[in-house]
Each structure stands twice: as structure tokens, then as C-alpha cells.
Amino acid sequence: MPEHTHILHITERSLWDAARERGEYRVSTRGRTLAQEGFIHCSTRAQLPPVAAFLYGSYEGPDELVVLVVDPARLEVPVRYEAPEPGAEEYPHVYGPIPVDAVVEVEPWP
Incomplete structure (x- = not known):
């Protein structure tokens, strides 16, 4: 993937x-921390809808969901x-941790 492509992370x-x-930011995925997983799960724009459905398909709050738009060039x-398994799609x-200044935009998730 190109270095300048933003990666996305959905969260509360x-x-x-x-x-x-x-x-x-130190949350890996819904209900799991960076310390527990070893990395923070992200996705591309195309991967976001199925990832959001998988993680938050039945989510009803109390928080609204947001998408963090991360610039990988700002990460240290x-x-x-x-891929989660051999031959599967690759995810970023x-x-x-993701420094807050690496998040270039916060988008509402419908």
C-alpha cells in the first residue's frame, strides 16, 4: 500500500x-486493548463497512461510533x-499507540 494512504479505525x-x-489512542478493537492484542486493528476505506458490521453490527450505544482517519506518515x-489467516485479505x-496528532480527521459512522 502507498505510504500516503490513510488507514481507518472505528471506535466509540x-x-x-x-x-x-x-x-x-491505545484500543486495538472493540473490547480489546493494544496491550492485549499487540497491535491496533485498522482497515482501508473499502474494508471499513464489513469490519464495522462485524464489530458493531448489533451495537446500540450508548456512544456514537466514529471513524479515526490516521495518516501513517505521522506514526512512529x-x-x-x-492477513488474519494465510490467503485472506490483508489489513493494516x-x-x-496512535498519537492523537496522527488522526487527521474524525468522521461520524452512520
């Missing part, structure tokens, strides 16, 4: 608000495109 607004106070940790994984 309260988790993003807490990260903004701390200066970095590796981003690796990896961020191997460390």
Missing part, C-alpha cells in the same frame, strides 16, 4: 475522547498489512 466516541486527553511505530495493523 468516549474512547477517542479519552485518548485525546491522554495524547494517544510500524504499520504492517497482514499499527504496532503501537
Whole structure:
């Protein structure tokens, strides 16, 4: 993937608000931390709808969902495109915390 392509991460607004106070985001995926998983799960724009449906398909709040748009060029940790199993589609994984200044946009998720 091109280095300048933004990667996306869907999350709950309260988790993003807490990260903004701390200066970095450390949630890997719904219900799992960076420390538990070893990386932060992300996706491309095309991968986002099925990922959101998988993670939050039955989600009814209390938080609204937001999409963090991350500029990999602003990260100081590796981003690796990896498949969950051999031959499967590759997803971007961020191997460390995401500094809040690497998030260039926060989009509402419908």
C-alpha cells in the first residue's frame, strides 16, 4: 500500500475522547486493548463497512461510533498489512499507540 494512504479505525466516541486527553489512542478493537492484542486493528476505506458490521453490527450505544482517519506518515511505530489467516485479505495493523496528532480527521459512522 502507498505510504500516503490513510488507514481507518472505528471506535466509540468516549474512547477517542479519552485518548485525546491522554495524547494517544491505545484500543486495538472493540473490547480489546493494544496491550492485549499487540497491535491496533485498522482497515482501508473499502474494508471499513464489513469490519464495522462485524464489530458493531448489533451495537446500540450508548456512544456514537466514529471513524479515526490516521495518516501513517505521522506514526512512529510500524504499520504492517497482514492477513488474519494465510490467503485472506490483508489489513493494516499499527504496532503501537496512535498519537492523537496522527488522526487527521474524525468522521461520524452512520
